[in-house]
Amino acid sequence: MFIDSHAHLTDPKIICDFDRVRADYLNANVGLVIDVGCSLKSSVDVMGNADRYREIYFSAGCHPDVAGEVNDTAIEKLRELSRHPKCLAIGEIGLDYYYEGFDREVQKSAFIKQLDLAVTLDMPVIVHSRDAWQDTVNILKEYAPKLKKGFLMHCYSGSREIAEILLKLGAYFSFGGALTFKNSKKSEVVKALPMDRILVETDCPFMAPVPHRGKVNEPKYVPIVYEFLAGVYGVSVSQIESQIELNFNKFFNM
Ligand SMILES: [Zn+2]
Numbered sequence: 001m002f003i004d005s006h007a008h009l010t011d012p013k014i015i016c017d018f019d020r021v022r023a024d025y026l027n028a029n030v031g032l033v034i035d036v037g038c039s040l041k042s043s044v045d046v047m048g049n050a051d052r053y054r055e056i057y058f059s060a061g062c063h064p065d066v067a068g069e070v071n072d073t074a075i076e077k078l079r080e081l082s083r084h085p086k087c088l089a090i091g092e093i094g095l096d097y098y099y100e101g102f103d104r105e106v107q108k109s110a111f112i113k114q115l116d117l118a119v120t121l122d123m124p125v126i127v128h129s130r131d132a133w134q135d136t137v138n139i140l141k142e143y144a145p146k147l148k149k150g151f152l153m154h155c156y157s158g159s160r161e162i163a164e165i166l167l168k169l170g171a172y173f174s175f176g177g178a179l180t181f182k183n184s185k186k187s188e189v190v191k192a193l194p195m196d197r198i199l200v201e202t203d204c205p206f207m208a209p210v211p212h213r214g215k216v217n218e219p220k221y222v223p224i225v226y227e228f229l230a231g232v233y234g235v236s237v238s239q240i241e242s243q244i245e246l247n248f249n250k251f252f253n254m
Contacts, residue, residue, distance in 0.1 A: 001031035002226060002241065003248050004219040005174050006092075006126065006154050006201035009035045009056070010045040013205040013216050022053070025219035031055055032248070033219050036092050036126060036154075038063035040074055043081050050086040057252075059089040059126055064096040067103070067110035075117055082121050088252045090118040091126025092154055095139075098131045108135060115143045124149040124251060133162050144169035152251060155203050160189045167193065172251050174199035177209035177217060180228050187232050195233055195243050199251065200225050 004025070008014065014021055025033070035050065035058045037043030043060035050058040060081040062070050081087055093114040095107050118125045125147060129136040140151065152172040156163065163173065173193055179186045190198070200222060202208075208217035209224040223237075230240045248254065 001245065002029055002223050003200065003244060004030055004033045004202050004204075004222045005152075005199040005248060006036050006176070007033050007204045007219050008038065008042070008206075009033065009049055009204075009219075010042055011205050014218065021218050021220070025222075026055070028220040028223055030219045030222055032057070034059060034088060034252075037061050037081075038092055039066045040069060040077055043078065047081055047084055047087070050084070057086045057088050058084075059091045060087055061089075061091040061093045061114055061126070062110060063092055063128060064094055064102065064107045064110065067107040070110035070113055075113055078114070078117060079121065082117075082123060087123075088254075089124045089126050089152070090114055090121065091152075092128040093125065094128035095132035095136050096128060096130045097135075104132075104135070107132075108139065111139060115139070115147070118149075119143070119146045122148055124253070125151040126154050127151050128154055130157060133158050137162060137165055140166065140169055140171075149253065150251060152199065154201065155207070156189070157186075158189075160192050163189050163193060167197065172197050172199055172247065174201045175229070176201045176203045176225055177207040177213070177221065179225060179232075180209040181213065182210070190229065190232050195235075195240075196247055198229070198244065199247055200229065200244055 035046035037060045046058040049056045156173045204217035208215045230237045
């Protein structure tokens with residue numbers, strides 16, 4: 001069985017054709033998907049999917065793009081969602097300095113408030129970080145000892161050096177379609193990481209793997225990333241499959 005550890009199934013690009021998308025990934029032997037919340041509204045929506053479909057689990061959190069909505073009321077709402085038996089983590093939360101015009105202090109404060117929530121709830125965290133490595137590392141250095149259930153660097157795009165620092169803090173890393181892009185240096189980063197700290201994701205509808213690059217990504221493409229990883233580590237796809245399942249169950253306490 002393949003696992004997609006990070007999907008956005010309530011995204012308009014997916015939801016418009018959901019029955020077909022679901023049938024396709026089930027046919028491709030993708031037997032478990034985490035539908036990741038990225039705002040208060042989407043966290044409620046993904047819970048709805050988890051209620052309707054046995055193989056869908058979810059996480060609740062506010063992405064740095066909507067950092068401004070993370071006030072006390074929002075934290076209470078996330079706390080409420082987290083009590084759902086299929087809520088596996090707080091996330092995706094973090095820092096994203098790629099686009100100009102977002103207030104970095106507001107992002108840091110939203111990230112920290114949600115990390116505090118995860119500490120109180122004793123839940124794992126799904127971290128989004130893009131072009132914000134210094135601040136991400138500084139914050140995670142402080143929080144890693146308190147986050148007893150650990151944290152996952154989703155769609156990891158940092159350097160090998162940063163990966164090694166995060167690894168020492170106990171991080172798990174998940175990789176998606178970008179791993180398969182030509183000129184991607186990610187294979188070098190992956191090779192430096194132990195196989196028992198790796199997870200696989202699509203981040204769909206974004207980042208479809210080669211040869212579907214540029215199209216709408218879907219969970220049915222996650223086996224392509226597994227194949228690519230098997231190549232990087234020089235093992236069989238079935239070995240990667242069982243290793244990822246072990247990692248997934250350990251990280252998300254399944
Ligand atoms: Zn995402």
